[in-house]
Amino acid sequence: MSSSILITGASSGIGKALAFELAQKGYSLALASREADLLNQLRDEIIAAHNPPAVAIRSLDVTDYDDVFKAVNELADELGGLDIVFANAGIGLGERVGRGDFEKARRTIEVNLIGAIATVDAAAAYFLDKGKGHIVGTSSVAAFRGMPKSSAYSASKAGFAIYLEAVRAELYKKNIDVTVLYPGYIDTPLNNMLKNRPFLISVEKGAAIIARLIEKKVKSSTVPVYPWNIVGRLMKILPTGVISKM
């Protein structure tokens, strides 16, 4: 029996590339995002490229919190069970503080933090019932240090990482693994408008690394591991004046 994974934010970027990567490895896929047309097209492309055992798609806005719980159960039923849930959907709006961007900040917290928490809560309910499972969440290196013009984004990603750490402790000895990923810059529509993207990697490379980290069931890791494992530690101690220029 193949492993099965639900990926939120599967219509683009990291989620989409990971869907191709895992289809190639023989996973059954449940793919969710708001854009049903993109998911339909993606399903056809994945089947044509890799013909995985199953591909289920479902339109889902992770801020429709009640629907997140329905979606996890419906997709699990459709695939005959889920082994992994990847809470990956996210936005980066480049919000500035005190400049009329409060709505962007609110939306960022709603999608990246509350929507992600809803996804993990739904996954935990499903896995507790099943007696095993693996929860994976996308944080960011922006969680290591509050970044200018991304204050709500940094807060959402730091909040989600700490939430997942708490979930891991709460589910200790429940046969449910929890993996927190901290990507650096991976080339996707989320950041391709930025002038400066240090240590950028392609989305295919990012997806291949993420697939390996998921299969190893690591507790947490930067993506790529190096140099962000070192740069991440440095980010915590850099003077504010240096951070303010980033």
Ligand SMILES: NC(=O)c1ccc[n+]([C@@H]2O[C@H](COP(=O)([O-])OP(=O)(O)OC[C@H]3O[C@@H](n4cnc5c(N)ncnc54)[C@H](OP(=O)(O)O)[C@@H]3O)[C@@H](O)[C@H]2O)c1
């Ligand atoms: N790329 C990077 O360098 C990087 C670095 C650190 C962290 N991350 C994180 O990685 C995750 C994926 O980002 P990406 O770079 O792949 O960006 P992306 O290409 O913009 O993809 C974002 C995905 O999230 C989905 N999404 C957005 N709002 C949603 C909502 N309300 N409900 C459901 N799905 C929603 C989008 O689909 P629809 O529009 O179809 O809903 C899309 O599939 C995000 O959490 C991001 O913060 C990325």
